[in-house]
């Protein structure tokens with residue numbers, strides 16, 4: 723990884739179109755731009771290859787133009803949904819890419835934990851805020867989170883997405899959602915994974931995911947939390963923790 727200029731985007735991988743596996747856009751053909759680098763270290767992060775500096779040698783500093791050309795190549799010029807993920811994509815200068823894509827009919831979603839706000843959040847079509855529950859080992863800075871919402875200025879469709887492993891995570895999601903009663907909520911069972919792999923047979927704890935999925939459905943129903951939507955990570959059910967799908 724060479725030095726990154728301030729207008730360059732640090733990219734871990736660009737892949738797709740595949741289906742969006744999570745949350746509000748589930749099932750929709752999507753190109754993913756996964757940026758490298760994160761201000762968090764979630765204990766169960768399923769994308770450590772875009773977080774840990776030991777993977778830096780795989781990351782590339784790319785111009786907006788080069789990222790755009792790769793999106794166009796992968797999508798064969800068809801205006802698809804583009805998901806900006808990571809790592810924390812809020813670290814990167816994505817504003818020009820979003821403008822470039824919009825002029826060509828593409829749409830942009832951002833996945834972020836809500837720790838870093840950018841002015842270009844207001845240019846997004848979909849903002850997925852995914853604050854991290856206790857099992858992650860991270861502490862949520864709600865002030866920083868609120869700045870993210872302010873930056874979005876009500877323009878993108880904005881949703882909350884929570885990973886839930888246990889009761890404490892569920893309680894956290896419930897309380898966090900209550901702070902923002904106008905935001906749609908998506909709950910997804912946590913997935914205990916080994917390190918990411920190119921191996922198509924890379925094992926995942928599918929039984930554990932399904933067990934937590936059943937538990938999460940029961941919890942929301944018993945609790946009368948009828949606004950919450952419960953969804954598994956569809957791509958994990960289909961491909962496990964394989965990279966680039």
Ligand SMILES: C[S@@+](CC[C@H](N)C(=O)[O-])C[C@H]1O[C@@H](n2cnc3c(N)ncnc32)[C@H](O)[C@@H]1O
Nearest residue numbers: 766767768769808809810833834835852912913
């Ligand atoms: C890898 S993160 C990258 C974007 C951003 N850093 C974030 O966390 O929102 C993308 C999504 O995957 C979720 N995720 C990460 N590890 C997971 C796991 N082990 N099980 C379920 N979801 C996970 C995150 O909570 C987030 O919603």
Ligand SMILES: Nc1nc2[nH]cc(C(=O)O)c2c(=O)[nH]1
Nearest residue numbers: 740741742743744807957967
């Ligand atoms: N198919 C698919 N859907 C996803 N939704 C969120 C992802 C992510 O890692 O950000 C992801 C991913 O990596 N692949």
Ligand code: SF4
Nearest residue numbers: 760762763764767809
């Ligand atoms: S915030 Fe997202 S990318 Fe960063 S460590 Fe947590 S799950 Fe992984």
Ligand SMILES: [Mg+2]
Nearest residue numbers: 768769807955
């Ligand atoms: Mg993922």
